[in-house]
Amino acid sequence: xxxxxxxxxxxxxxxxxxxxxxxxxxxxxxxxxxxxxxxxxxxxxxxxxxxxxxxxxxxxxxxxxxxxxxxxxxxxxxxxxxxxxxxxxxxxxxxxxxxxxxxxxxxxxxxxxxxxxxxxxxxxxxxxxxxxxxxxxxxxxxxxxxxxxxxxxxxxxxxxxxxxxxxxxxxxxxxxxxxxxxxxxxxxxxxxxxxxxxxxxxxxxxxxxxxxxxxxxxxxxxxxxxxxxxxxxxxxxxxxxxxxxxxxxxxxxxxxxxxxxxxxxxxxxxx
Amino acid sequence: xxxxxxxxxxxxxxxxxxxxxxxxxxxxxxxxxxxxxxxxxxxxxxxxxxxxxxxxxxxxxxxxxxxxxxxxxxxxxxxxxxxxxxxxxxxxxxxxxxxxxxxxxxxxxxxxxxxxxxxxxxxxxxxxxxxxxxxxxxxxxxxxxxxxxxxxxxxxxxxxxxxxxxxxxxxxxxxxxxxxxxxxxxxxxxxxxxxxxxxxxxxxxxxxxxxxxxxxxxxxxxxxxxxxxxxxxxxxxxxxxxxxxxxxxxxxxxxxxxxxxxxxxxxxxxxxxxxxxxxxxxxxxxxxxxxxxxxxxxxxxxxxxxxxxx
Numbered sequence: 001x002x003x004x005x006x007x008x009x010x011x012x013x014x015x016x017x018x019x020x021x022x023x024x025x026x027x028x029x030x031x032x033x034x035x036x037x038x039x040x041x042x043x044x045x046x047x048x049x050x051x052x053x054x055x056x057x058x059x060x061x062x063x064x065x066x067x068x069x070x071x072x073x074x075x076x077x078x079x080x081x082x083x084x085x086x087x088x089x090x091x092x093x094x095x096x097x098x099x100x101x102x103x104x105x106x107x108x109x110x111x112x113x114x115x116x117x118x119x120x121x122x123x124x125x126x127x128x129x130x131x132x133x134x135x136x137x138x139x140x141x142x143x144x145x146x147x148x149x150x151x152x153x154x155x156x157x158x159x160x161x162x163x164x165x166x167x168x169x170x171x172x173x174x175x176x177x178x179x180x181x182x183x184x185x186x187x188x189x190x191x192x193x194x195x196x197x198x199x200x201x202x203x204x205x206x207x208x209x210x211x212x213x214x215x216x217x218x219x220x221x222x223x224x225x226x227x228x229x230x231x232x233x234x235x236x237x238x239x240x241x242x243x244x245x246x247x248x249x250x251x252x253x254x255x256x257x258x259x260x261x262x263x264x265x266x267x268x269x270x271x
Numbered sequence: 272x273x274x275x276x277x278x279x280x281x282x283x284x285x286x287x288x289x290x291x292x293x294x295x296x297x298x299x300x301x302x303x304x305x306x307x308x309x310x311x312x313x314x315x316x317x318x319x320x321x322x323x324x325x326x327x328x329x330x331x332x333x334x335x336x337x338x339x340x341x342x343x344x345x346x347x348x349x350x351x352x353x354x355x356x357x358x359x360x361x362x363x364x365x366x367x368x369x370x371x372x373x374x375x376x377x378x379x380x381x382x383x384x385x386x387x388x389x390x391x392x393x394x395x396x397x398x399x400x401x402x403x404x405x406x407x408x409x410x411x412x413x414x415x416x417x418x419x420x421x422x423x424x425x426x427x428x429x430x431x432x433x434x435x436x437x438x439x440x441x442x443x444x445x446x447x448x449x450x451x452x453x454x455x456x457x458x459x460x461x462x463x464x465x466x467x468x469x470x471x472x473x474x475x476x477x478x479x480x481x482x483x484x485x486x487x488x489x490x491x492x493x494x495x496x497x498x499x500x501x502x503x504x505x506x507x508x509x510x511x512x513x514x515x516x517x518x519x520x521x522x523x524x525x526x527x528x529x530x531x532x533x534x535x536x537x538x539x540x541x542x543x544x545x546x547x548x549x550x551x552x553x554x555x556x557x558x559x560x561x562x563x564x565x566x567x568x569x570x571x572x573x574x575x576x577x578x579x580x581x
Contacts, residue, residue: 010377011384017374018391024406024451027417031409042424043415085307088300097294103301110312112564116512116533117557118315120322120540120549125310141311144304174296203399205515210541221401225519228405239409242402253397257390260397264456265463 032239054240061237064244066216067223071202074138074219078201081143083193087186089144090152091178111146116206123210133213142201148193151263155189156182192263195256202249220245316557322550329544340551350552352527353535356442357511357559360449360531364506367450371457371502376491378458379465389462393455400452404519407448411435438528441521445529448520449513457502464498465491504567511560532556 031038032054034047058064093100115122122141123132131137159182167177183190205221212218218226224245231238253260323341326334344350374392378385395403410417411434419431434444468491476486492499514533517523523530523538532552540549 007380007382010380010382014374014377014382014388017377018388021392021395021451021454023417024410028406028409039415041415043417043420081303085303089304092297092300095293095297097297099298103305106305106308106313110308112561113312113316113557114508114512114560115311116514116536117553117560118311118319119536120546120553121315121318122311123541124318124546125314140307144307146308149304174293199397203397203401205399205401205518206537209518210537221399221515224399224401224405228408228519238405242405246398246402249398250394253394254390257393261393261459265459 028239028242031236032243034236038236054236055244057235057237058241058244062223062227062241063215064223064241067218067220070135070138070217071220073135075198075201077135077139078142079194079197081139082145082148082197083190085144086148086193087152087178087183087190089149090189091156091182093149093153094156107146107149115141119206119210122207126211132211133217135217137211138208138217138219139201141207142197142204145197145200148196148263151189151192152186155186159185188259188262191256191259195252195260196263198252199249199260319550319553319557322547323554325547327547329546336547340548343548344551344555349527349530349535350555353530353532353552354555354559356529357531357533357556359442360446360510360513361507361563363446363450364503364510367453368457368461368499368502368506370450371454372461372499374454375458375461375465376487379462389458392458395452395454396456398452400513400515401519403448403452404516407444407451408435408520411444435521436525438525441525441528445517445520449510449516452516453506453509457506460498460502460505461495464495468494500567500570504564507563507567508560511556511563532559 030044030047033050033052034044093104126132126137126140129137131140163181164177167181172180203221204219205225208217208219208222209225212222224241227238227241324336324338326336326339378389378392411419413419413431413433413436416434418434419428422428423431432440434440472490472494473486476490481489511531512533513531514537517529517531517534518537521529523534533556536549536552536556539545539552
């Protein structure tokens with residue numbers, strides 16, 4: 001009964017949607033590798049005189065390596081802290097203790113506060129801490145995320161109680177229970193957290209825009225936006241830069257797609 | 272007496288002490304996250320509120336301002352424009368969700384290569400928004416943008432439209448880019464809901480002679496209501512906070528045609544260094560956010576509050 005309907009209209013519609021989703025990438029990729037004047041009209045559909053000139057141009061006209069280093073450093077701090085802090089907090093929430101309800105309430109209400117609504121005090125606080133214009137300051141607001149705490153909590157909740165009790169009777173200290181039993185059983189939660197934290201920190205724009213002052217501290221998104229404001233769209237190098245910035249996130253996403261989607265949906269649809 | 276009393280403290284100590292120690296340990300585990308949320312969520316909200324009732328700038332002592340900043344906002348045309356634009360962007364979220372629902376239904380069909388389609392449609396979501404904004408600037412370009420080129424080739428327009436420099440088209444253009452980026456995410460959420468709809472229900476209804484449209488409105492829609500509302504909440508939160516896209520695509524211009532509350536907060540605070548007025552706008556922004564969340568919560572009968580919890 002089901003499954004007798006013709007399939008080709010579905011494929012047709014989905015291929016159409018796929019084209020809409022992919023064409024903007026293609027248009028930018030095409031511009032970034034074509035050797036002709038990018039403002040020639042009519043624009044060519046396939047790149048003519050393929051040339052890596054714009055990529056080389058990016059490499060020499062901006063401190064790409066420096067931006068890249070900043071982005072990587074900030075992302076590493078954010079990812080490491082995120083996984084450590086969220087795992088610890090998630091573990092604590094699997095227990096009953098005095099004040100747990102207050103903590104849960106605090107976490108849930110903090111989730112209603114988007115970062116955009118905190119930028120002014122966040123800037124002033126970071127200034128008071130003396131962390132403006134530093135890697136740590138850039139990473140700090142992203143060092144723990146509530147969604148991921150709950151991802152860890154539900155993963156830890158799934159670990160059989162008897163296993164933990166057995167370990168406790170054997171006299172294992174708390175941190176070894178976490179390290180040798182809980183974490184190895186929560187690999188997918190860790191992967192989810194690593195990927196989400198990386199993507200969030202790698203793509204973050206507003207916070208670096210506010211709190212970096214020196215050119216040396218700019219991250220890739222900030223560098224990209226600055227490049228746009230200096231050069232306008234007049235050079236193909238902008239689009240080469242764009243592709244260079246997109247590539248790492250894209251590769252990581254394609255490698256770990258399953259965990260990424262799982263993390264988003266489990267963070268979003270549990271309830 | 273002593274014979275009875277003396278073992279008591281010891282046994283109590285033996286039971287209590289490990290428990291207090293464990294509670295302490297758990298609080299230590301929570302401490303780093305708590306400190307971060309205090310510093311970057313709790314204190315900022317309170318500080319914003321305080322700041323919005325003060326005259327304050329980094330080099331001046333604070334002075335009580337009463338409702339002055341809010342009064343200024345009342346007579347500030349830019350503020351009303353930003354608020355209006357924000358509401359338009361929020362109102363556009365359902366368009367993206369409706370499109371995503373169509374795609375989710377198609378991808379959920381029993382066809383070959385559905386994972387490939389899913390990946391392609393989702394691909395734009397995890398990308399850096401600044402880069403997405405630049406991609407779409409180039410698509411909307413007046414001279415050689417693909418959209419103008421296609422429109423001119425098919426004779427839809429006589430003159431190329433300067434999308435991002437036009438008062439009429441700038442905001443819709445930004446909205447198109449936003450929907451393009453969010454589409455895949457909505458689809459994934461709705462797909463998770465669709466996969467929970469039991470196939471037997473559809474089969475039974477089909478046997479009873481219910482048409483496809485009927486089955487969709489009577490079975491599918493009611494059953495995916497939670498994911499649908501989740502998509503709405505996420506879509507509205509995304510719309511209200513989409514700073515990166517607006518800032519890079521148009522910078523709020525032309526004029527103030529694409530100014531939204533978040534970009535206005537940024538400009539007031541960090542371009543004009545009026546931290547106190549910016550704090551007042553932030554409070555309005557926050558009230559808007561809370562009312563949306565509250566409304567969503569009411570519509571779902573309290574379900575949206577459970578969003579993203581255990």
